[in-house]
Amino acid sequence: MNRFKIGLVALVATLLSGCGAGQVSQMAVQEPAVNGNRVNLNNVALRDIRMQVVQTDDFVQPGTNVDLIAVAVNQSPDTPDRLVGITSDIGPVTISGDSRLPAAGTLFIGAPQGQDVPPGPIGSNNAVRATVNLTKPISNGLAYNFTFTFEKAGQATVAVPISAGLAQSQQS
Numbered sequence: 001m002n003r004f005k006i007g008l009v010a011l012v013a014t015l016l017s018g019c020g021a022g023q024v025s026q027m028a029v030q031e032p033a034v035n036g037n038r039v040n041l042n043n044v045a046l047r048d049i050r051m052q053v054v055q056t057d058d059f060v061q062p063g064t065n066v067d068l069i070a071v072a073v074n075q076s077p078d079t080p081d082r083l084v085g086i087t088s089d090i091g092p093v094t095i096s097g098d099s100r101l102p103a104a105g106t107l108f109i110g111a112p113q114g115q116d117v118p119p120g121p122i123g124s125n126n127a128v129r130a131t132v133n134l135t136k137p138i139s140n141g142l143a144y145n146f147t148f149t150f151e152k153a154g155q156a157t158v159a160v161p162i163s164a165g166l167a168q169s170q171q172s
Contacts, residue, residue: 080101081150082100089144108126
C-alpha cells in the first residue's frame with residue numbers, strides 16, 4: 001500500500017509540473033519591440049513600417065511632407081525583387097533612389113532619425129527615400145493604410161502608425 005501511494009504521488013507531481021509548460025511557448029507569440037507594423041509578401045518581409053513626424057498640434061496638416069520608414073528583407077536566396085510603388089489614402093508617396101531589393105538582401109526605406117548609415121553588409125543593401133505629401137490631416141494614435149507593391153512578390157496593404165521620432169533634449 002505504501003508503494004502505491006508513493007507511485008501515485010510521483011505520477012501526480014509529474015502531471016502537474018508538465019502543465020506549467022503549456023502547448024504554446026511564450027516566445028512563439030511575442031511581438032517585436034519596434035514602433036512600426038509588419039507584413040509578409042511571399043519572399044519579402046516588411047518590418048518596422050511607420051511614418052516619422054513630430055506632431056506639434058492636434059493634427060499634422062495637409063501639405064506637410066512626412067517620411068515613411070520601413071525595412072524590406074528579401075528572404076529568397078536567388079531571386080531579386082524591386083519596389084515598384086507605394087500608395088496611400090492620405091496622400092501621394094514619392095520614392096527616390098535605387099529601389100532594387102537584392103536576393104537575400106535588404107532595402108531600407110527612409111532613414112530613421114539618429115541613424116546616418118544603414119546597417120548591414122555593403123553590397124547586399126539598397127536605400128530609398130519615401131515621402132508622403134499629406135492630402136488629409138493625420139494624428140498620433142491612429143494608423144493609416146499603405147499599399148506596398150513589389151515587382152515579383154506582389155502587393156500588400158498594411159496599417160501604418162506614426163512614430164514621433166527622437167525627443168528633443170530637455171534642459172534642467
